[in-house]
Amino acid sequence: MEFGFIIAGLAVGFIVGMTGVGGGSLMTPILLFFGIHPATAVGTDLLYASITKAGGVLVHHKHRNIDWKITGWLAIGSVPAALVTVAALHQMRAETETINLVIKHSLGIALMLTAVAIVFKQHLLRFAQRHVGVSSDLHGGLQRRWSTIATGAILGVIVTLSSIGAGAIGTIALFLLFPLLPTARLVGTEIAHAVPLTLVAGLGHAGLGNMDWGLLANLLVGSLPGIYLGSQLTGRMPDHILRPVLAGMLVVVGGKLVF
Structure with a gap:
């Protein structure tokens, strides 16, 4: 059984490093399959x-695949939200498992919808560019900053309750909020944001x-x-290959969570 957990960690770590998605989305269902409460x-x-994503941050930072400004905005919303959610869980221990079950099923549907959105990334980019506006400033104005903070707060609640969502939901949110952000940089930014969020939660x-x-x-x-191995492939993997990999993974995981 211990060897099985090591192999599971290796596989999930590789996928997280390569795509920025899959930590909780893959590992939590795997642990449930092994009979973990x-x-x-x-x-x-x-x-x-x-801990795993902290290792990935070092690699992505080396390759300049992290936008620390966006990471900070997300964390401003997510970390306080995680703290509030943890405090609420301490007050309602008896209902925690029911809440987790509802979140997992809801998130399974969200993961599959996210997969469709990733496949149609170019359409989303055109939509975002029309409504957000294309400028030389990648980060946009004050409204986009507050939208990013609000997105972080939503992620803080969902991730704390279910351990799922930091990569999947955050990825598509960044696609829409920052349409000029390259996929490799988006992946690195999401991994960097997930570290403080999952640590607090x-x-x-514990x-x-x-x-x-x-x-x-x-x-x-x-x-x-x-x-570490997966992070080495992020910048080298063409966007038209990376997007289907993301989408296919989310469809499989989302289906397992729902059904």
Whole structure:
């Protein structure tokens, strides 16, 4: 069983490094398949994602694939939202599993819709450019900044409850908010933002007792080299190949979460 967790960590780490999506979306269903209790799977996966993606940040920063300004705006919204959600979970322990179940099913549908949106990225770009406006300033004005902060707050709640969504929902949100952002830079930015978010949420779940430290160690043995290898491919993989990879992965995971 331990060897199985190491292989799972390796596979998920590789996908996260290459696409910026898949940490919670893949790992939480895998842990449930192995028979891990849902609350423990969510808590363990959050800290796993934080540590794993921290390794990916180093590689993406080296390749200049992170927009730290956008990362900061997202974190301004997501980290306080995660703290508030953790506090709420402490007050309603008995209902946590029900909330997780509802979030997982809802997010499964969202993942499949996101996959469709990624496939039609060029149409979305044209739509975003008409309504957001194309200028020499990639980051846009004050309205786009507040929209990014609000997006971060929504992600903070969803990720804390389910461990899923930092990459998938955040990716499509960035597609729409920043249509001029290259895919490789978008991936790196999402990974960088997920680190503080999942760390805060994971420590909150650890305080609730939703943590298996031995399981976490096994996952990290595989995931740290996996995300390093995957991150090496992000900038080299053509956009027309990367988008179908993202979409195909989200369809599979979304279907598993719903059905």
